[in-house]
Amino acid sequence: MTDVALPAADRAKEPSVYVTPAWKLTWLRFTKHKLGVVCLWIVVLIGLMAIMPEFFSVADPNVTAARLAYIPPQGVRIFHDGHLTRPFVYGVEGQRNQRTLKMEWVQDTDVRLPVRLFARGYAYKLFGIIPTDRHLIGFGTADQPVTANILGTDRLGRDQWSRLMYGTRISLSIGLVAVLISTVLGIVLGGISGYLGGWVDNLIQRLIDLLQAIPAIPVWLALSAALPRTWPVTWVYLAITVILALLGWTRLAREVRGRFLSLREEDFVTAARLVGASQSRIIFSHMVPSFASHIIAAVTLAVPLMILNETFLSFLGLGMRPPAISWGVMLQEAQNLQSVVNAPWLLIPGVFVIITVLALNILGDGLRDAADPYSH
Amino acid sequence: MPQTPTATDGQTASVAGGALGAPERRAAPAARDGTPPLLSVRDLKTYFELDDGTVKAVDGVSFDVMPGEVLGIVGESGCGKSITMKSILRLVAKPGRIVGGQILYRPDPHGRAGGSGGEIDLTKLRKDGRRIRNIRGGEIALIPQEPMASFSPLHTIGEQIVEAIRLHQDVSKSEARAMAIERLREVGVPSPEQRVDAYSWQLSGGLRQRAIIAMALSCHPKLLVADEPTTAIDVTTQAQVLSLLRDLQAEHGSSIIFITHDLGVIAQVADRVVVMYLGRVMERGPVDDIFHAPKHPYTKALLRSVPSMDTEPRVALPTIEGSIPHPLHKPTGCPFHPRCPEAIPGLCDVKVPALRPKESEQPVACFLYHREVEGE
Amino acid sequence: MHWFIIKRLLLLPFLLLIFSIVSFALIQAPPGDFLTSYVAELAAGGTSIDQVEIEALRARYGLDQPIYVQYGRWVGNLLRGDLGISLEWRRPNSELIGERLVLTLVLTTFSLLFTWAVAIPIGIFSATRQYSLLDYLFTILNYIGLATPNFMLALVLMWVAFDKFGVTVTGLFSPQFLDAPWSWARVGDLMSHIWLPMIVLGVAGTAQIARVVRANLLDELSKPYTEMARAKGLPEWRLVIKYPTRVAIAPVVSTLGWYFPQLLSGGLVVSVVMSLPTIGPLLLRALVGQDMYLAGTIILIFCMLAVLGALVSDILLVVLDPRIKLESA
Numbered sequence A: 001m002t003d004v005a006l007p008a009a010d011r012a013k014e015p016s017v018y019v020t021p022a023w024k025l026t027w028l029r030f031t032k033h034k035l036g037v038v039c040l041w042i043v044v045l046i047g048l049m050a051i052m053p054e055f056f057s058v059a060d061p062n063v064t065a066a067r068l069a070y071i072p073p074q075g076v077r078i079f080h081d082g083h084l085t086r087p088f089v090y091g092v093e094g095q096r097n098q099r100t101l102k103m104e105w106v107q108d109t110d111v112r113l114p115v116r117l118f119a120r121g122y123a124y125k126l127f128g129i130i131p132t133d134r135h136l137i138g139f140g141t142a143d144q145p146v147t148a149n150i151l152g153t154d155r156l157g158r159d160q161w162s163r164l165m166y167g168t169r170i171s172l173s174i175g176l177v178a179v180l181i182s183t184v185l186g187i188v189l190g191g192i193s194g195y196l197g198g199w200v201d202n203l204i205q206r207l208i209d210l211l212q213a214i215p216a217i218p219v220w221l222a223l224s225a226a227l228p229r230t231w232p233v234t235w236v237y238l239a240i241t242v243i244l245a246l247l248g249w250t251r252l253a254r255e256v257r258g259r260f261l262s263l264r265e266e267d268f269v270t271a272a273r274l275v276g277a278s279q280s281r282i283i284f285s286h287m288v289p290s291f292a293s294h295i296i297a298a299v300t301l302a303v304p305l306m307i308l309n310e311t312f313l314s315f316l317g318l319g320m321r322p323p324a325i326s327w328g329v330m331l332q333e334a335q336n337l338q339s340v341v342n343a344p345w346l347l348i349p350g351v352f353v354i355i356t357v358l359a360l361n362i363l364g365d366g367l368r369d370a371a372d373p374y375s376h
Numbered sequence B: 001m002p003q004t005p006t007a008t009d010g011q012t013a014s015v016a017g018g019a020l021g022a023p024e025r026r027a028a029p030a031a032r033d034g035t036p037p038l039l040s041v042r043d044l045k046t047y048f049e050l051d052d053g054t055v056k057a058v059d060g061v062s063f064d065v066m067p068g069e070v071l072g073i074v075g076e077s078g079c080g081k082s083i084t085m086k087s088i089l090r091l092v093a094k095p096g097r098i099v100g101g102q103i104l105y106r107p108d109p110h111g112r113a114g115g116s117g118g119e120i121d122l123t124k125l126r127k128d129g130r131r132i133r134n135i136r137g138g139e140i141a142l143i144p145q146e147p148m149a150s151f152s153p154l155h156t157i158g159e160q161i162v163e164a165i166r167l168h169q170d171v172s173k174s175e176a177r178a179m180a181i182e183r184l185r186e187v188g189v190p191s192p193e194q195r196v197d198a199y200s201w202q203l204s205g206g207l208r209q210r211a212i213i214a215m216a217l218s219c220h221p222k223l224l225v226a227d228e229p230t231t232a233i234d235v236t237t238q239a240q241v242l243s244l245l246r247d248l249q250a251e252h253g254s255s256i257i258f259i260t261h262d263l264g265v266i267a268q269v270a271d272r273v274v275v276m277y278l279g280r281v282m283e284r285g286p287v288d289d290i291f292h293a294p295k296h297p298y299t300k301a302l303l304r305s306v307p308s309m310d311t312e313p314r315v316a317l318p319t320i321e322g323s324i325p326h327p328l329h330k331p332t333g334c335p336f337h338p339r340c341p342e343a344i345p346g347l348c349d350v351k352v353p354a355l356r357p358k359e360s361e362q363p364v365a366c367f368l369y370h371r372e373v374e375g376e
Numbered sequence C: 001m002h003w004f005i006i007k008r009l010l011l012l013p014f015l016l017l018i019f020s021i022v023s024f025a026l027i028q029a030p031p032g033d034f035l036t037s038y039v040a041e042l043a044a045g046g047t048s049i050d051q052v053e054i055e056a057l058r059a060r061y062g063l064d065q066p067i068y069v070q071y072g073r074w075v076g077n078l079l080r081g082d083l084g085i086s087l088e089w090r091r092p093n094s095e096l097i098g099e100r101l102v103l104t105l106v107l108t109t110f111s112l113l114f115t116w117a118v119a120i121p122i123g124i125f126s127a128t129r130q131y132s133l134l135d136y137l138f139t140i141l142n143y144i145g146l147a148t149p150n151f152m153l154a155l156v157l158m159w160v161a162f163d164k165f166g167v168t169v170t171g172l173f174s175p176q177f178l179d180a181p182w183s184w185a186r187v188g189d190l191m192s193h194i195w196l197p198m199i200v201l202g203v204a205g206t207a208q209i210a211r212v213v214r215a216n217l218l219d220e221l222s223k224p225y226t227e228m229a230r231a232k233g234l235p236e237w238r239l240v241i242k243y244p245t246r247v248a249i250a251p252v253v254s255t256l257g258w259y260f261p262q263l264l265s266g267g268l269v270v271s272v273v274m275s276l277p278t279i280g281p282l283l284l285r286a287l288v289g290q291d292m293y294l295a296g297t298i299i300l301i302f303c304m305l306a307v308l309g310a311l312v313s314d315i316l317l318v319v320l321d322p323r324i325k326l327e328s329a
Helices: A008-012 A022-031 A034-051 A160-196 A198-213 A216-225 A233-265 A267-274 A279-315 A327-334 A337-342 A344-371 B081-089 B130-135 B157-168 B173-186 B205-217 B235-252 B263-269 B287-292 B297-304 C003-028 C034-044 C051-060 C067-079 C093-128 C133-147 C150-165 C184-221 C224-231 C236-242 C244-254 C256-274 C279-288 C292-320 C322-328
Strands: A077-080 A083-096 A103-126 A130-140 B039-050 B053-065 B070-074 B096-105 B140-143 B223-227 B255-260 B272-277 B280-286
Touching: A022 A034, A022 A279, A022 A344, A034 A160, A034 A344, A160 A198, A160 A233, A160 A279, A160 A327, A160 A344, A198 A233, A198 C003, A198 C256, A198 C292, A216 A233, A216 A279, A216 C003, A216 C256, A216 C279, A216 C292, A233 A267, A233 A279, A267 A279, A279 A327, A279 A344, A327 A337, A327 A344, A327 C150, A337 A344, A337 C150, A344 C133, A344 C150, B039 B081, B053 B070, B053 B081, B053 B096, B053 B280, B070 B081, B070 B263, B081 B096, B081 B140, B081 B223, B081 B255, B140 B205, B140 C224, B157 B173, B157 B205, B173 B205, B205 B235, B223 B235, B235 B255, B235 B263, B255 B263, B263 B287, B272 B287, B272 B297, B280 B287, B280 B297, C003 C067, C003 C292, C034 C051, C067 C292, C093 C133, C093 C184, C093 C236, C093 C244, C093 C256, C093 C279, C093 C292, C133 C184, C150 C184, C150 C256, C184 C244, C184 C256, C224 C236, C236 C244, C244 C256, C244 C292, C256 C279, C256 C292, C279 C292
Parallel strands: B070 B255, B070 B272, B140 B223, B223 B255
Antiparallel strands: A077 A083, A083 A103, A103 A130, B039 B053, B039 B096, B272 B280
16 A cells, blocks of 8 residues: 655655644734733733822822812823923812802913923832832922822812722722632632532532522622721721622632533543543643633633622722722712712712723633634 | 455445445436536635635636536535535625636526526525525525534424425415425435424434435425535434435436535445535546546545455555645645645646546546646 | 423522521621611710610510521511511511512613613624624623623713703602602603613613623524525525524523622612612611611512522523423423
């Protein structure tokens, strides 16, 4: 029998097969998703804000000044008289309305406060250790720094921009920590359920059914209403993350279990079993790597949900409480029509919530599609 | 050494294990007696415009289907045989598009009923228009690859057959139902009165395939396009389905285009054969000539890689060296030249051979036999 | 009836038991009881109350009994149809909950129907016109819908309505119908108010379900039976609606299992912002004021409603998908 073959010499020329690791393939596929990459950068930026809000803020977020309440956003401008100039902020002047006795703020286009980068401001400790007074931006000149509120001030005259930066830290980290707790719960319980099967699986699945059938917000409300009012901020913070995670793990557990079940039937797992690989080797070197990227995607998609949930709870007054600053706590200031009509800029934290959740969702979807080897 | 399959009793030739029974000697029906072909495919080109480039799935394919004959189209996966079938039915989905050529359908070979000689160019019809829809199912019917998935799981097979009947024939629901039962009986479905109300997933693989054939035959089509109808079922059932198809064809006098990668099946059912590779016809001719006197090196290689009664036991079958090139990176010149043992350097890798001689029974696209270049 | 549904029905009493324990545990969790917070509230308001009187009240409401006795009394009363008395309002809970529960259900049902009526056509359109301009537009709108907290949407819409049109779109009734007995005029008034909360509440779910429909339908459209239907000569729209859409929509019904609880949850927040007379604000007030029996009863009602929603979705699924019917038979 002869080969219907190429000459042997030609065969040697065939390039050796280069095997790309799975995560690299996932990453390559992900980078093709332009919007996903943009969202990744947005998430990185928001992450930086959460890590060092002091650097990004311009004023101490807890300093109140009743006199400066409800200043509308001053905004950063680059055009003056139709000319492009370096970024600046117009000054504002307060005038008390003689009839309503309300303070009315008017923009003074004669006063231009230049925006400076890495300006000196109030002193703080970066990452809690490095003492410094440098901030990303400052207003006025180096000799004569002035305050300006690019996103306006709230009822107590606190600078919204700075509060937003600090709020990012709590809102984002609550989402992350709550998801981490639920991920651990989800992976452990979902993994047990999917791998063991039988009555254990049944029990865990019924528990998940039960938890998913419960309307989450009323239960969260009841749980957080149970937190003593006297607790310090950190305790409340931890308690809220645990409360959120308590109902939040079910989706991830389902995901993990589903993966386990389908992987258990996959040919490569059967093959590994047939060549005599040990149980733990099958799980850790064959099964886990093949769904790790799915878990990352699922986690990315779970974080925005948690952020929204924290916002709901704090907005209703049963989540984080002042003096803690989170986006939900800030939005509490805009709880009724009256305050929104008076100071629409109080809704700006909501815009931050939307951008963050949007970016995380698109990022998560991009990762999930990229992680699926069959999607393209 | 290459084997030419020897003739065995064609009628009982087993296809079990892919063993190749040589073709049964049959008079090619309506050979060259002046009857025009039922369907003429002329230089058909179906391209897929992808982001990364154009895939020329079908690139200048020509063949005729005579009334009452079985035409086999054979080739490896990805050679464009299924796209050819979809082009005939005008089922090519975006981003695919027929970019050139003709598909001439002559419903009435003697031009009795049709005014303009009864010739319709299917490529000129609107893709979802009324005319092609009347032809689809009514005159040219499809027997699909996967009988399991080709019935909707939420509708009974009866509902789906009745629908096909009533689309093309003006009958009442109960008449159509009676016809559906009759068709099911005809294809050998036991107790069709009950099976007509079954869901496809309640039937065995063989019965499902029979039900699909019943649906395809429900409107007495002139042409059946069978797209690898036997790949998804087991070998014994396969043989039954094949003989059923041939009986039905003899009874109704319809033509069949039989698409498969299995030469054994081709030998069993086809009158004439078209050999395709990478979207082009390599060779075509009467089944005996193709099997006993193959010309194209590709055809020869294909035949050698099939076990026959004379193959020595326990000896590795020859394979075709190399693999099918990526559809986006087709070789220049003759598409088969990189894998061809007889390729002529400086010719085969530069120029594309035409399918010649044009009027011959067995034209071949290979420079070993002529020097006519495609498009000149 | 199918065995599968009967099993579900048999589970109901068991679920009621679990939910009642959970609800009771939840309202018992805060330190102290209603009277502690009542006293604190009075003290904050500058008045004080006699210790003897407090003890008398405590005994009257059974708050001095061990917890399991309190639970037993509560559940026993519930089984007899007595929802208990609100400590704060000093009125029977059934009176407080009654109309609010009806309005909650009306709002939830309307949002659900709105969601399906909008999400399913969008999903079908997006899947059949994949990568078209409108498909992209819908995808972007879906992302925004998912990312917008519903109270935010409510606030913005209310603000726009007030700022641009000078109307206040809060509540579910005009003032003259607020405490009026039910009549057709009152129903009409309700309808003229309910559409905004309905949309606000339904937006997030619409985005989610449109995505589910789109993804399912894309899967189904690429299945051989769709092509087979096309090969039979069926007109495109008829076949899309009859075959793949039918298959793609069946699982949408099962989203009711999680969507109904989500609507109940979301309705709570929207109601607070838009001052809707539904059960949500009542629960919030009861939780803050430790009006435990009222809060517990409302949570229990919420849970049972959610479970009933899941049951309805299971029944619908059986009706829509013959595979389930025959497999469980």
